[in-house]
Amino acid sequence: MVDLIIDDKDVTVEVDTTILEAARSAGIDIPTLCYHERLSPIGSCRMCVVEIEGFPHPMTACTTPVTEGIKVTTNSERLVRMRKETLKLILVNHPLDCPVCDKGGECTLQDLVHDFELDSGGYQIEKVDWEPVYSTPLIRYWPDRCIMCLRCVTACREIKGLGAIDIGGSGFGARIAVVDKDKCESCGECINVCPTGALTENLSQLKGRPWMVERVMTTCTYCGCGCQLEINILDGKIIGITTKDDVGINKGSLCVKGRFGYEFIESEERLTRPLIKKDGKFHEASWNEALNLVAENFNTIKASHGADAIAGLSSARCTNEENYLMQKFMRAVIGTNNIDHCARL
């Protein structure tokens, strides 16, 4: 264990902890932009600078490991000035279109600009005509909003193990570039970690301001991983899928099906009325009609051929409650154990 002092507070943490992690564990907040809990420290933004007694220059808290006995200051006039400078430099290239930006309202950059009482007035925005290319058509890249924090690149490499994107260009001209389109799995890990509105979902026609959107946490309907995801709804329509970093085994991650496979829910092809087949053709029917017809037929077949002449298939698509009810129906109402489902693994 290592003992140190942060803002006059005694803190004890394990060896190899960074100053940022130590501060957070002690409830001390240091502003960050590029740091992300699930990623190795990137150290690209310099928002997290802190002063360490005896060192002439401030250090980035997210990349500096603790050492025995150091005294750390996380907030001072000098540090605030430095952080403001850092933000101003970002804003030189960054149009503050928060009112029309997808991220407006839940953007780390917007929050910091607000916290440090900056506004875009007075800064010359250099207009550059970027080419908004990206590794997948399901995600849109907005180069002018990108602050080159490199969370996306790191997430693609570290969480997905893919490395489909990387830095392209240099200096102010540097932007995210596609390394290999074929490597991209459209998982959206990069969107999830992006602290700004530089990466947005490009599938839904509808866009909602975060405060107008209702989010319902649920479990993914596809594979057995059971990821937790939030369905985003605007005026009764699904406009996208998001996640929370601290919920479920997926911890913010999803795969392409979970993140982008929601269109079927509102498909035009969905069945909306019960159907009864007469002379080889389906006709719409009322629930009463359809239910009565099925009840009658099941009763007749059961009476003349026995309960085992009826078989039921339940579904790995359906909920536990529905599966329970289906087998109860087959066993208690029909009177047979002929109940199974299609996916035996």
Next chain:
Amino acid sequence: MAGLATAFGSGAMTNPINDVFKSEAILVTGSNTTENHPIFANYIKEAIFRKGAKLIVVDPRKIDLVDYASIWLRPKPGTDVVWINGLMHIIIKEGLHAKEYIEERTEGFEELKACVEKYTPEYVSGLTGIPISDLMNAAIAFGKAEPASIMYAMGITQHITGTDNVKSLANLAMLCGNIGVEGGGVNPLRGQNNVQGACDLGALPNVLTGYQQVTDDEVRKRFERSWEVEHLPEAPGITVTEMFNAAEEGKVKAMYIMGENPMLSDPDLNHIEKCINSLEFLVVQDIFLTETAKHADVVFPGVSFAEKEGTFTNSERKVQRVRKAIQLEGEAREDYWIISELSKRMGFQMDYDGPGEIMEEICKVTPSYRGITYERIEKEGIPWPCPDESHPGTPVLHVGQFARGKGQFSAIDYKEPAELPDDEYPFLLSTGRVLEHFHTGTMTREGRGLNMLYPELLAEINQEDASNLGIGNGDVVHVASRRGDIEVKTTISERPDKGVIFVPFHFKESPVNVLTINAIDPIAKIPEYKVCAVRVEKVV
């Protein structure tokens, strides 16, 4: 599943996925994890990158995970028992087996030892095509790891020897003392979101909820009391494959199919269609007019997961909430409502004010779910068994003792697949899934997003075979088996081995299951999707 139940007394994933961070070695076989369980695959990759775990992949296809593996074994399809016995042979010879653990916690070791005696590296290499040095490396890496974890999926179970394959993996895990410890385990990765739940809740012909046997008088009595019925049937019912055969024979007259599409997912489709057409009465409950629903006499419109409340149980046995997000126009209704209404009309009252009340009933009749309430899983799911409301759930099974008492080794010999390539049908056909699509495609084939990425069916074939057949990337081939034929576009890929063609089954335009064989594992009743013989010809 049946295999694991025999060995340990329970057929589910033994360990949670984040346990791989505690594994020194991870053996993945018959699972294309990056495409079928992408988030589990993330964990495996993270275990390699951050924790230094060794990955051993055993798969006939060069799947993406191979790029992250320390060792890749490429056995001929259908020879799983051989390589597993081969690894055990080496582990025992090298003295790497967990002697004390075997002594204390298992039975049947001597029989196993005698059985694997003949599976020498030379013999195994001959049958599987795996080089001897690779076998040695894999066996030693697995045997030395403390602990090692095993992950498998349908590549292991979809064989007529599926149950044998699973039992063999259980043997391997017990041999090295890996069951009941963190970071170990034998873990079947469930293909669909709620296969685990469907099994847990008794959608199986031989068991009621929580795997309580229908043949057990005590069990039935309890259910009779709880459900207020006089008599529940005591004879086990028939499985899905048997149902279709019974329909053809006229023994089953009516079927009620909820949320399944066997007309695309099941083997030997032409045969299934014939069986379904022999039914007097078919009811299908689904959200789309699927190929199966088209054959129905009555179709009930159900709702999607986004329009209902309830729970799913993931592959790790974790029971998690499903919440209603939207209400669509139209008269589609929740499945629970449809079943209750139908039940009432047949003279049996089912009055529930919602899925919550059904869950309360499930808890009452199911010991392993007893302590699981919506309230408790509001934030975080709970893995069963969870015997009471103060119990935290059970992430790792068989700690200290197996569910059945002692772990059971099974001595298993190799059996050949039901159908192997011959002169007339020289290729092996293997079926499976791709990342962008799901099961029979009813959900993922809708909309633009996923179809932009994977718009049409592509069969994978390797370069050497393609050259021999005179086909180039994107050419259409005619694939025929003894049961049917399809035409499909090909992509030349290094994934399949020579002599193997891989076809995903999500596409109704080229339903690969017209080719597959209706040969099923005699115990688990899982069809042999993974191996059948076909002929491949260029379409000119």
